[in-house]
Amino acid sequence: QVQLQESGPGLVKPSQTLSLTCTVSGGSISSGDYYWSWIRQPPGKGLEWIGYIYYSGSTYYNPSLKSRVTISVDTSKNQFSLKLSSVTAADTAVYYCASYREMVAATLRLGFDPWGQGTLVTVSS
Amino acid sequence: IQLTQSPSSLSASVGDRVTITCRASQGISSYLAWYQQKPGKAPKLLIYAASTLQSGVPSRFSGSGSGTDFTLTISSLQPEDFATYYCQQLNSYSFGGGTKVEIK
Numbered sequence: 001q002v003q004l005q006e007s008g009p010g011l012v013k014p015s016q017t018l019s020l021t022c023t024v025s026g027g028s029i030s031s032g033d034y035y036w037s038w039i040r041q042p043p044g045k046g047l048e049w050i051g052y053i054y055y056s057g058s059t060y061y062n063p064s065l066k067s068r069v070t071i072s073v074d075t076s077k078n079q080f081s082l083k084l085s086s087v088t089a090a091d092t093a094v095y096y097c098a099s100y101r102e103m104v105a106a107t108l109r110l111g112f113d114p115w116g117q118g119t120l121v122t123v124s125s
Numbered sequence: 126i127q128l129t130q131s132p133s134s135l136s137a138s139v140g141d142r143v144t145i146t147c148r149a150s151q152g153i154s155s156y157l158a159w160y161q162q163k164p165g166k167a168p169k170l171l172i173y174a175a176s177t178l179q180s181g182v183p184s185r186f187s188g189s190g191s192g193t194d195f196t197l198t199i200s201s202l203q204p205e206d207f208a209t210y211y212c213q214q215l216n217s218y219s220f221g222g223g224t225k226v227e228i229k
Contacts, residue, residue: 047160047168047211049218062218096167100218109215111158111173118167 002027004097004116012091012123018084022097022116029078030055035100036080037112038071040093048093052100053080087123094118126150126214130221136229143199145224147212152192156215159188159197162223163208172197173215202226 008020022036029036037052051061053071061069070083084091096118101110127150137143147157155175160168170179172188175195185200199206207228212221 046223047213047220049213049220052218098167109156109158109173111170111179111215112160112168112213113170113179115167115169 002099002114004099004114006095006097006116006119008119008121010120010122012087012121013125014088014123015086018082018087018091018095018121018123020082020095020097020119020121022080022082024078024080024099029073029080030075033101033103035060035102036071036073037098037100038082039096039098039112039115040091041096041118042090042093050082050084050095089123092121092123094120126153126217126219128212128214128219128221130210130212130224132224133222134225134227136227137202138229139202139204141202141229143202143206143226145197145210145212145226147190147195147197147221149193149195149214153214153216155191157188157190157195158213158215159186160211160213161206161208162211168211171210199226 003025005023012018035052038050041047051071053059053073068085073080098112098115100112129148131146157175159172162168171182176188187198209223209225211223
């Protein structure tokens with residue numbers, strides 16, 4: 001059973017770059033059909049999809065964050081990572097990694113499952 | 126694509142039938158998922174493809190709809206179902222604003 005675990009600093013200064021890593025266990029990040037994703041949730045608010053990466057390195061980002069986001073993958077470590085630049089207090093959130101599965105030429109879209117437990121990142125000086 | 130959930134919150138009793146709606150700003154075929162989130166926990170996938178129950182999810186949960194209008198129904202609310210529910214469209218992956226289900 002695939003499990004995901006986020007890791008990284010819990011405190012980032014304004015204008016700096018937020019960096020998080022998600023480690024995948026119980027399965028290979030190079031499995032076809034899976035897209036490795038980041039989602040965030042500001043305290044007390046709703047969910048926002050950030051972007052995803054395929055094991056080949058292809059990425060797709062939320063247009064509202066695209067100019068500041070980079071998602072990368074390290075298949076040798078079974079990990080993928082998020083970098084968010086020029087952060088402000090508005091980027092304070094719980095950041096989740098999750099896997100998203102599509103099959104049959106994207107005609108079957110199975111949703112985001114499983115999710116990591118999430119990690120709170122606070123942007124403050 | 127914007128997703129509008131209603132209501133934003135509701136109060137219900139154990140045993141009640143609960144319906145949550147999700148409306149998309151443009152047609153998304155059946156590319157919609159529903160999630161349940163409890164405080165301090167990650168969301169849990171309940172339904173994908175608008176009406177397919179994820180493995181292990183109780184059958185009291187059901188989903189319906191296609192195009193722009195979707196519903197999540199809990200046929201008989203159980204104590205463990207008090208949570209916040211989100212819809213998500215799987216074209217460009219935006220989420221609805223959430224519906225908090227509270228105990229009456």
